[in-house]
Amino acid sequence: MVGMSPLGSRTTSAALVAALVGLLAGCGVTDGASSRDLLMIIPNSPGGGYDQTGRAAVKVMEEADITGGSFTVDNVVGAGGAGAMTDLVGKAGDEHTMMTVGLGVVGSTYSFAAPYSLLDATPLAQLMSEPEGILVPGDSPFETVDDLVEAWTEDPGGLAVGGGSSPGGPDHLFPMQLADEIGIDPTEVNYITYDGGGPLTTALLGEKIDVGFSGLAEFTGQVESGELRVLAVSGEQRYPDGVFAEVPTLQESGIDLVFLNWRGVLAPPDISDARRDELIAYLQQMHDTEAWQKVLADNGWTDDFKTGDDFGDFIQEQDERVSGTLEELGLI
Numbered sequence: 001m002v003g004m005s006p007l008g009s010r011t012t013s014a015a016l017v018a019a020l021v022g023l024l025a026g027c028g029v030t031d032g033a034s035s036r037d038l039l040m041i042i043p044n045s046p047g048g049g050y051d052q053t054g055r056a057a058v059k060v061m062e063e064a065d066i067t068g069g070s071f072t073v074d075n076v077v078g079a080g081g082a083g084a085m086t087d088l089v090g091k092a093g094d095e096h097t098m099m100t101v102g103l104g105v106v107g108s109t110y111s112f113a114a115p116y117s118l119l120d121a122t123p124l125a126q127l128m129s130e131p132e133g134i135l136v137p138g139d140s141p142f143e144t145v146d147d148l149v150e151a152w153t154e155d156p157g158g159l160a161v162g163g164g165s166s167p168g169g170p171d172h173l174f175p176m177q178l179a180d181e182i183g184i185d186p187t188e189v190n191y192i193t194y195d196g197g198g199p200l201t202t203a204l205l206g207e208k209i210d211v212g213f214s215g216l217a218e219f220t221g222q223v224e225s226g227e228l229r230v231l232a233v234s235g236e237q238r239y240p241d242g243v244f245a246e247v248p249t250l251q252e253s254g255i256d257l258v259f260l261n262w263r264g265v266l267a268p269p270d271i272s273d274a275r276r277d278e279l280i281a282y283l284q285q286m287h288d289t290e291a292w293q294k295v296l297a298d299n300g301w302t303d304d305f306k307t308g309d310d311f312g313d314f315i316q317e318q319d320e321r322v323s324g325t326l327e328e329l330g331l332i
Contacts, residue, residue, distance in 0.1 A: 008262040035217030036069025041088060041099035048164060048196030049215045049300065051075060053127060053263045054100035056295045057286060078193060080108030080166030082252060089116040091268040095275040102263035105170015106315075110332050114142045118266065119319060122276055125283040125310035126264035131235030132174045133247070137207050138226045144254045145232040148211060149182050156188040162209035163252045164200040166193050167331050168322045170261035171200075174234060175213045175327065179252070181257045186329060204228055215261055216244055217299040234259040239300045262318075264303060264311060272291040280307050 001238040007297060042054045058071045076084035081104055088099045098316040101118055109117045142148045152159050156179070163171025172193070192209055194285045197218040204212045205227055216239075222228040223243050232249045236258050239245050250257050267279055286292050287305050296303050306314060 004252060009312040014298060035096060036067055037072070037096065038067060038069060039072045039074060039097045041097065042083050043084035043099065044075070044164075044196035045077045045104050045198050046075055047198035047201075047218060048262075049130075049218060050100045050102060050104075050263060051082070051196070051220055052299070053102075054265075057100070057127065057265070057283070057292075058298075060286050060289055060291045060295065063291065064286070064289055066282050079112045079114070079270060080169060080193070080195065081105035081113035082108040082166075085109055085118065085121075085164070086114055086116050088266065088268055089120050092141065092270040093312045094268045095271045095279075097268055098279065099266050100263060101266050102170070103173070103261050103318060103322070104165035104169030104171070106318050106332045107136045107172065107326065109168040110323055111167040111324050116313050117319060121269055121316055122267040122271055123266055124265045124276070124280050124326060125256070125307045126262055126304060126311050127283070127286075127287070128301040129260045129262040130215050130217070130299070130301045132170060132213055132259055133219070133233050133244070134231040135212040135214065135216075135219060135223075135228050136210070136231060137204055138229055140210070140229065142211070142231060145248070145250065146257070148231055149255075152179070153182060153184060156184045157190050160190055160192060161208040162192045162194055162200055162203050164194050164197045164212075164214050167191075167329075168326050169257075170215070171213045173325060174259045174261075176325070177259060178213075178255070178257060180244060181255055201228075216330060217301070220244075242300065244300060265316065276308075283307070 007126060040054050040058050042051050044050050055073060059074055061067055062071060085105055091097050106118055106276050107307060136142050161175050165171040172191060175189060175191060179186045179189050194203055197214055200214055201210050202221060203209050216230060219228055220243055223230060230244060232250050232253055234250055238247060238249060265283060
């Protein structure tokens with residue numbers, strides 16, 4: 001794929017993940033089995049979508065005293081979340097750890113040839129889903145999505161496209177599907193990976209890329225200030241209110257594509273059924289609070305809550321879809 005660094009051999013990538021996990025050894029909660037304290041692993045940098053979701057969930061649970069203890073939040077940066085995933089599986093039997101995950105981590109486990117996938121952990125709950133947005137710098141010549149499509153189809157490889165997830169993640173899958181829909185060969189897309197929304201914001205503001213694809217909640221401030229603009233959103237409907245309410249959907253622009261990202265929470269493998277059910281109950285209580293419903297509304301997230309085996313079945317479907325797409329693109 002033009003503009004994308006080679007994924008490298010599976011052996012080399014696996015070694016990278018292993019090295020990252022080694023650097024993280026010793027992180028986390030060290031209290032005994034009777035402790036009510038918990039660790040929440042966030043699989044990318046501060047300011048990204050995983051960070052927003054995980055920290056919002058932690059805040060609601062702490063303020064409502066749902067778990068009876070406190071949380072440590074640990075941002076594990078690198079390998080698009082694959083290192084964090086391997087770290088989580090390495091904590092097998094640890095009943096005091098959770099991790100925020102999503103579509104991006106599904107893809108990163110393939111892109112970086114991680115030894116484990118989401119299927120190796122314990123599914124707790126899906127928390128939300130959200131559309132993606134198409135972002136450009138405030139002074140971009142692209143005023144509408146039609147302007148972008150015209151320039152992109154004329155020179156597919158000449159347009160620098162950025163996303164805050166590794167190949168197989170939402171910020172990668174969305175532009176690939178959009179390219180295919182408008183008649184561009186996805187293998188010609190000049191896609192540049194950034195590790196989360198923070199680095200993607202820097203790239204957009206520094207005009208290192210022409211266009212960015214991401215969930216929009218973390219870009220509210222820059223859009224309000226005029227530093228960034230949103231050309232379109234990928235949901236079936238517009239945002240109901242707020243700074244993104246006037247942004248059209250792709251379908252309104254004549255592009256027949258709907259794309260949704262999602263995020264949820266896992267626990268390590270090999271925890272007891274009783275503890276799994278207790279952790280799920282914590283998340284259910286959190287979901288039912290007015291505070292969490294406000295978080296959903298404030299961020300424009302869809303309340304797409306599912307737990308336990310239902311969430312596990314959903315992860316299985318997502319894993320198969322992502323791996324199939326990456327195979328079609330020749331990336332695995």
